[in-house]
Amino acid sequence: MSRMPREPEAFGEQVARIFLRYHPDRKIDFAGPLDMIVNGKHLGLENLYRMVLHEPERGVEIVENYLERLVEGDALSTMPMPMSVAKARIMPRIQPTTIFNYLDREQVAHVPFVNDTVVVFVIDMPQMTISITVEQMLRWGMQVDDLDEIARLNLDRYAPDLEVQIIDSNEGGRAALVSRHDGYDAARVLLGTLHERLAPELSGDFYVATPARDMLLAMTRHPEPFVTRLRDRIRQDFRRLPYPITTDLFYVTRDGIAGTLAA
Secondary structure, eight states, X not given: OOOOOSSHHHHHHHHHHHHHHHOXXXXXXXXXXXXXXXXXXXXXXXXXXXXXXXXXXXXXXXXXXXXXXHHHHHHHHTSOOOHHHHGGGEEEEEEEGGGGGTSOGGXXXXXXXXXXXXXXXXXXXXXXXXXXXXXXXXXXXOOHHHHHHHHHHHHHHHSOXXXXXXXEOXXXXXXXXXXXXXXXXXXXXXXXXXXXXXXXXXXXXXXXXXXXXXXXXXXXXXXXXXXXXXXXXXXHHHHHSSSBOOSSEEEEETTEEEEOSOO
C-alpha cells in the first residue's frame, strides 16, 4: 500500500515509522502533528504533507525519497566544501520569515526582503539542495552581501531565456506565468532582467505573486476586478501548494522591488 494517512497526526506518526525503519538509531519526538523532532532538531512536515496530498497514490514513495534526500543533505552540510567548488552552485530562495519559528535565525545565512520574507541561500546539487549556514559562510570568509551578489548572478545565468506563458483575461488584464518547477520559480522575482523582460508584456510596472516556491505569476496592476480575482487564486495556491511563501504581491519597477503589505 503506497498511500499515507490524510489526518495530520496519523501522517506524522507514519513518517516517523518510515524514518525509524531506515534509521533506528535516531530519537524522534513531536512538538505538534506536523512538527517532528529528530535528535533534538525540528523537522517541519507541512511541505511533505502537501506534496503527498497532491499525489496521494505515490505517498509512501514521496516520503521515502524526501527523507533520503534530507539525511543525505544533512550529511553533506557537515562536510567542508571549498568556495571554488560551491561558488557556481550558490542560488537564492525566498522564504517567509515564519521559517524562524523552527530555525535559529542566527544560524541561517539570509538577507531581509519585503512582504515579511527573507532571501536564503542554497548550494544546488544534482539531486538536492544544501542550505548555507552562517558558519559555512564565515568559513569561506564571506559576508551575507557577498552571498547575495553571487546567488543573484548565478540565478541570472541559470536559465537566461525566461520562458513565460502569457494569459489575456476577459477583464482586460494580462498575466505572465513562470513555472519551470526547478525550485527557483519564485526566486526569479530577484532577476535583474525581470522588469526589462516583462514590462513590455504587462504595460509597464507590474505585480508579482509568489504563493509557493514553484510558482511566479506576474500581472498588470489594472483593472481592479482582474487583480482581485487573481489574488483570490493566489490565496488558494498558498493554502494548498508545498513550500508556501506569501499571499502578498511584490511591486516590480525599473528601480527595484517593493512590497504591497500596506496595499
